[in-house]
Amino acid sequence: QVQLVESGGGLVQSGGSLRLSCAASGRTFSNYNMGWFRQAPGKERVFVSFISSNAYNTVYADSLKGRFTISRDNAKNTVYLQMNSLKPEDTAVYYCAARTSGSLYSPLSYTYWGQGTQVTVSS
Secondary structure (H helix, E strand, O other): OEEEEEEOOEEEEOOOOEEEEEEEEEOOHHHOEEEEEEEOOOOOEEEEEEEOOOOOOEEEOHHHOOOEEEEEEOOOOEEEEEEOOOOHHHOEEEEEEEEOOOOOOOHHHEEEEOOOEEEEEEO
16 A cells, blocks of 8 residues: 655646645555646546656656656655646646556556645636
8 A cells, every 4th residue: 555645736827837746655665656647627637747666767748748847756755746837728636646557648557546736827
């Protein structure tokens, strides 16, 4: 079992930045590949970014490349999502999750989820 708690969301103006954090507890965090997803009102939960357990590999949704950066600190049991040049369409609840098997792009591949943190970008 892995418990995940996101933080760092909030209200920001278009063009601004936020840094989301996801703190893990329970089983060894460094064993898990981690992902960030987001879900806008009335829409499906969609892939944002992925980082391998050793941080050697990172993947981003095509539309977010160059604006978002994922990282992790295994000593602190934390994964981060730095979001720059935010746009109103980035408004969503952002979730971190621990992947156990399957496609890194699919929410179904992630077994453990945080409760989410709201990001709202005003125009």
